[in-house]
Amino acid sequence: xxxxxxxxxxxxxxxxxxxxxxxxxxxxxxxxxxxxxxxxxxxxxxxxxxxxxxxxxxxxxxxxxxxxxxxxxxxxxxxxxxxxxxxxxxxxxxxxxxxxxxxxxxxxxxxxxxxxxxxxxxxxxxxxxxxxxxxxxxxxxxxxxxxxxxxxxxxxxxxxxxxxxxxxxxxxxxxxxxxxxxxxxxxxxxxxxxxxxxxxxxxxxxxxxxxxxxxxxxxxxxxxxxxxxxxxxxxxxxxxxxxxxxxxxxxxxxxxxxxxxxxxxxxxxxxxxxxxxxxxxxxxxxxxxxxxxxxxxxxxxxxxxxxxxxxxxxxxxxxxxxxxxxxxxxxxxxxxxxxxxxxxxxxxxxxxxxxxxxxxxxxxxxxxxxxxxxxxxxxxx
Numbered sequence: 169x170x171x172x173x174x175x176x177x178x179x180x181x182x183x184x185x186x187x188x189x190x191x192x193x194x195x196x197x198x199x200x201x202x203x204x205x206x207x208x209x210x211x212x213x214x215x216x217x218x219x220x221x222x223x224x225x226x227x228x229x230x231x232x233x234x235x236x237x238x239x240x241x242x243x244x245x246x247x248x249x250x251x252x253x254x255x256x257x258x259x260x261x262x263x264x265x266x267x268x269x270x271x272x273x274x275x276x277x278x279x280x281x282x283x284x285x286x287x288x289x290x291x292x293x294x295x296x297x298x299x300x301x302x303x304x305x306x307x308x309x310x311x312x313x314x315x316x317x318x319x320x321x322x323x324x325x326x327x328x329x330x331x332x333x334x335x336x337x338x339x340x341x342x343x344x345x346x347x348x349x350x351x352x353x354x355x356x357x358x359x360x361x362x363x364x365x366x367x368x369x370x371x372x373x374x375x376x377x378x379x380x381x382x383x384x385x386x387x388x389x390x391x392x393x394x395x396x397x398x399x400x401x402x403x404x405x406x407x408x409x410x411x412x413x414x415x416x417x418x419x420x421x422x423x424x425x426x427x428x429x430x431x432x433x434x435x436x437x438x439x440x441x442x443x444x445x446x447x448x449x450x451x452x453x454x455x456x457x458x459x460x461x462x463x464x465x466x467x468x469x470x471x472x473x474x475x476x477x478x479x480x481x482x483x484x485x486x487x488x489x490x491x492x493x494x495x496x497x498x499x500x501x502x503x504x505x506x507x508x509x510x511x512x513x514x515x516x517x518x519x520x521x522x523x524x525x526x527x528x529x530x531x532x533x534x535x536x537x538x539x540x541x542x543x544x545x546x547x548x549x
Contacts, residue, residue, distance in 0.1 A: 220259040227264040228287025236287035246461040253410030258370040260328030266295035267336040273392035299325040302531025304397035314341040319348040348383040355381035368525035405490035415497040453493035460486040491533035
């Protein structure tokens with residue numbers, strides 16, 4: 169069946185990047201592996217995460233070429249995130265990209281060395297932000313405390329948190345805001361990770377506690393944290409859009425193969441309308457995600473051609489739309505597949521679980537709509 173992503177007008181370069189990313193992912197992570205992957209396989213999950221991290225080599229996608237990265241735009245990172253979501257890959261691109269965004273605005277002689285580590289390290293980076301925070305403002309958090317060369321603090325519900333990750337933790341030293349960078353494996357005695365139950369077992373989520381771990385502290389402007397969260401939400405939205413895309417493709421494929429009364433079931437009016445509704449939600453969400461990514465590319469710490477509020481608005485719309493799209497596609501997929509839609513062998517449950525976990529990270533669709541309304545009202549007032 170033709171991939172519905174092919175209907176979008178893309179440059180040849182971006183189309184080739186999308187194809188190479190999805191092709192590499194297909195070699196590392198296939199549906200038959202996904203179908204047999206148990207929910208309790210935490211060790212295997214970390215191993216797969218590291219394998220995909222090494223194979224795709226996109227962790228440094230936003231790192232400048234002079235520091236060993238790809239020097240790509242946020243729009244290209246969004247393409248990579250969409251393909252990861254389409255494959256339901258157990259890999260978190262978000263942490264490395266958010267850390268890169270923050271370090272781009274950081275001050276200090278060690279900054280370039282840490283940017284190189286993002287591009288070169290065989291282990292993923294995690295940006296330790298509480299996953300259920302919807303405001304994307306450092307003012308609403310209690311940053312970790314840096315005293316001398318050590319950091320202490322606790323962050324709840326951090327997405328993409330394997331045991332040996334490199335950590336970027338929002339922190340303060342006196343009155344100065346910044347980021348504390350540390351190696352979770354090297355500071356194992358001072359760093360405690362506690363896994364938490366979540367619906368999508370393919371995404372590691374955990375509580376992080378740090379007590380006197382040695383770190384590198386780099387001062388960072390307050391705005392950098394908001395831009396990093398805005399980027400993280402866009403990439404997470406792209407993942408959900410990619411998952412919705414694959415879900416709809418599976419529905420159409422099955423609906424054309426399964427026949428009743430001599431006709432493919434997808435031609436029946438009730439089912440056809442539901443699939444079209446899911447496709448409309450997907451199209452709306454995908455357009456919102458790429459609009460937000462392009463707006464984020466127009467945003468920088470050094471100079472911005474407009475108010476940051478507009479870029480935030482676009483990112484919040486993308487997050488809300490993506491949550492709606494994946495929920496619509498996953499629920500309809502279970503219904504369309506009938507009795508098999510409720511079985512483990514059918515992947516519909518994976519898409520629904522991805523929505524349950526992804527929707528609440530960085531603010532649910534409902535939370536984002538409330539913030540969008542509040543922001544619009546403040547402009548009117």
